[in-house]
Amino acid sequence: MSGGGGRRFARLTQHLPGRRYGSRYRFCTGNEIRLFTEGEPFFASLVERIDAAQCDVVLETYIFCDDAAGRSVSDALIRAATRGVRVRVITDGIGTERLAMFNDWTLAGVEHRIYNPHLFGRFGFSRTHRKLAVVDDAFAWCGGINIVDDYDQNGMRLPYPRWDFAVELQGPVVADVREAFDVQWERIRIGHRPALTPPPVGAPTPRAATARFVRARQSTRSARNADMRAMAEPCVAFVARDNFVNRRAIEKAYLTAIGQARSEVLLANPYFMPGRKLRRALIFAAQRGVDVRLVIGRKEFAALDYAVPFLYRSLLKAGVKIAEYERTMLHGKVAVVDSNWGTVGSSNLDALSLVLNNEANVVLVLHPEIDQLRDAILAAFDESRRIDEKHYESRPAGERLLNWFAYNTYRLAMKLLTVGGYD
Known part of the structure; x- marks a missing residue:
């Protein structure tokens, strides 16, 4: 990375908070990452770590299937x-139905709380x-993979495993994941944002991890004119x-990240209905010569299948390349x-995820x-159906009207649900 690249790296990692779980996220170094590209190996890793757990296991998920x-x-x-x-588990009141296995959890001593049990x-x-x-404050997982069979989609059998991602984490970032769970656990109990409790003795603290990264940044700044790639360490933020x-x-x-892009933006998401700021960021990136490619999922919610194409016109005119993925169910929420x-997580690029739901x-x-x-x-992207601008502009008037109406x-509806938060 040259001097310019090093400065972009510094800007990408500038969100270092004065306190934990504030309105900014923090980067830390010294983490080990393992990327999962489908559910089966992810579940195997999770079960293996749980079976080796000695003190503590926490799990939070939108869907937990029987x-x-x-x-x-x-x-x-x-x-x-x-x-x-x-063992503590949080499930969502709508995403997960009331399962018979919950009774087995209670009998075994598993603590279980349901987030927002009603609509x-x-x-x-x-x-x-x-x-x-999180297992024993040593391993953490975050991503888009629910606790559900790779091939199941609302009772239908998928032809290939669901296209999805998760990461296994080791290192200082695990403390951030654990705190997010603990805050949620207490929030469900008392109904509002709880006071934060100090980490247990011996646990990795965010202050120490942040100080370590700040020192790394300071040493980088002192050598701005040198080759910064050799000095910059890989880092992670939850x-x-x-x-x-x-x-x-x-x-x-x-x-x-998109605002700092110089050569390439790759983004894949199943529910692509971002607000104006994110759409403009993609358009401005394409207009300044960045190769912007979007992989968009389809065939889960018909309303979105009709609404999303309304956004294509301005993106295509700016030079954004768009492809619709239909090989199997695209559920991954990722970007590079x-x-x-890069990012891996649970957040769709729609009003519910960006403005309303709890995401990570x-x-x-x-x-x-x-x-x-x-x-x-x-x-x-290569396996998807590419959206051609000329073909898109020649859509029948009825299809155009349907796209406009659906969008x-x-x-x-989203403006009402988010009390004007969605733009």
């Missing part, structure tokens, strides 16, 4: 609780859409959004910028796993 994948994780949780490990509850319409787990102090955290992470910034992403900078993620997005209906 299928082969769900039962394997549930059995591991029960085994851990039976041998004296404290409109004390947290309004919001859901916990996060997919998180970015959670909620409706209290982190309302725009994930959106800002995307905006920062300039091959040195991991941002990677300069980690080698970014290359694997980039290859996966490019392969998906504006969606926009109005």
Whole structure:
């Protein structure tokens, strides 16, 4: 990385908070990352770590299914609780139905809380859409993979495994994931943002990790005119959004990276209905010569399939390349910028995820796993149906009207649900 690249790296990692779980996210170094590109190896990793747990297991998920994948994780949780490990699980009140296995959890000593049990509850319409787990404060997981069989889609059998991602984390960032769970656990109990509790003695503290990264940045600044790539260390940030102090955290992470892009923006998402700021960031990037490619999922919600194409016109005119993925269910929420910034998480790029739901992403900078993620997005783009601007502009008038109506209906509904937060 040249001097200019080093300065971009510094700007991408500038969100260092004065306190933990504030409105900014922090980067830390010294982490190990393992990227999962489908559910089966992810579940195997999770179960293996739970079976080796000695003190503590926490898990938060939007969907927990009573299928082969769900039962394997549930059995591991029960085994851990039976041998004296404290096990806590959060499921969403709408994403996960009331399962018979919940009774087995209670009998085994698994502690279970449900976020917003009803469609409109004390947290309004919001859901916990996060997919998180932490074992013994040593291993953490974050991504888009629910506890559900790879091939199941609402009772239908998919032709290939669901296209999805998660990361296993080791290092200082684990403390941030654990705190996000603890805050959510207490929030469900008392109904508002709880006071933060100090980390247990001996646990990795965010202050120490932040100080370590600040020192790394200071040493980088002192050698601005040198080759900064050799000095810059791979770093990670855990970015959670909620409706209290982190309302725009994930959106800002995307905006920062896309705004600094110089050569390439690769983005894959199943529900692509971002607000104006994010759409403009993509358009401005394409207009300044950045290769912007979007892989968009389809065939889960018909209303979105009709609404999303309304956004294509301005993007295509700016030079954004768009492809619709239909090989299997695209569920991954991932992006790569300039091959040195990447994100994996639960956040869709729509009003519910960006403005209303509890979400969590991991941002990677300069980690080698970014290359694997980039290859996966490019392969998906090549396997997708490319949207041709001329063909798009020649759509029948009826289809255009349907796209306009679906988009504006969606926009109005989201403005009402988010009390004007969606633009």
